Amino acid sequence: MNQKAADYAADTAVMQTYGRAEIGFVRGDGCWLESDSGEKYLDCASGIAVNTLGHSHPRLVAALTEQAGKLWHTSNLYRIPGQEIVAKMLARLSGLDQVFFCNSGAEATEAAVKIARRAAYEKGEPERVTILCAKGAFHGRTLGMLAATDRPVFRTGFGPMPAGFDHVAFGNLNELRDSLGSHVAAVMVESVQGEGGARQVPDGYLAGVRKAADEFGALVIADEVQAGIGRTGRLFSYEDTAIKPDIVALAKGLAGGFPIGAVIASKAVGSAMTPGTHGSTFGGNPLAMAAAQTVLEVLSEDGFLAGVRERAAYLDAEIIRLQAQFPDLISELRGRGFLRGIRLAETVDLLALVGALRDDRLLTVPAADNTLRLLPPLTIERDEIDLAVAKLGGALAAITPAKA
């Protein structure tokens, strides 16, 4: 079957929860995607920060096809050898102790919240239930994580939200401290808010969160679903700050495109989670584990993350050059590594720009705050960065001619 793009919209049976572009991709190779009409697109979206190693990475293809020929699924009623391996890798890499596997980001953040509340309960503090989140946060779309997400419009028409989530001003330690107390189970933080506009917390903020949480007896949950797994040039985005969270939620990039979620927790916190307290039928199945093991092996290789940082710095310099060329259009460079945000002036129509870039065969992702996100595979090469920046420059020039 080779249906042309134009046929897709007509009479679709797919629920219209997304404003989808009229392109269907049928093949991918590295940073490139090929549409059903044979056109090649440069992928600086990575399926929203998922295709960590690009498309059809030979080692991922080999790992997944090998596992597919052996065993797909057994449930968590039995030991899953791949889980033992990936859990050890994540524990070693994070310095934490134990891992729960699920299938998506929202499941991971939700499990993180359950673990934090249960830990307080087991300590004899059942009133410690509140999770402090940030304004502008995105933690997922389940009812629980909608309550954690600060996007009121996402909640419209979905009935009562679960209680126990408060939102404090982004990056504001004083407000955080004022909101802490014996009712707070955890502070949940994205060190770079992806959906919120590639907004990075101010220097020193995470250390301040850690200190304040310790003082008030609360845990720290790092939502690394988007910023983790090498996206910022470190395996975990908080690593540069030397703080250690109690609980880390992972998903998007962890298995390079195979659905997965994971929560890493410290021993103390996790002892609250005994058989029967939580579960997932699919969580950590052998296919997901084969993919995740491969991604973690590649990212752990000597020089891989250093290479990401080096090429990300190159992208930075190129975008700064664009900003000098288009000072009226680009207002701010945001984010870090390959979770890069270009905040546009109010006058620029973000969705129109994303569309124009797509027409020029460059895939990008819009975010809040009129911010264009660049989320390329971590394997993107310099010549591909050059091409992406050239296309971006062309699209900006079509809005307003560049300054000389």
Ligand SMILES: *Cc1c(COP(=O)(O)O)cnc(C)c1O
């Ligand atoms: C995408 C995202 C989620 C939700 O992940 P899903 O897999 O879509 O459920 C949660 N937190 C952050 C920071 C994300 O970027």
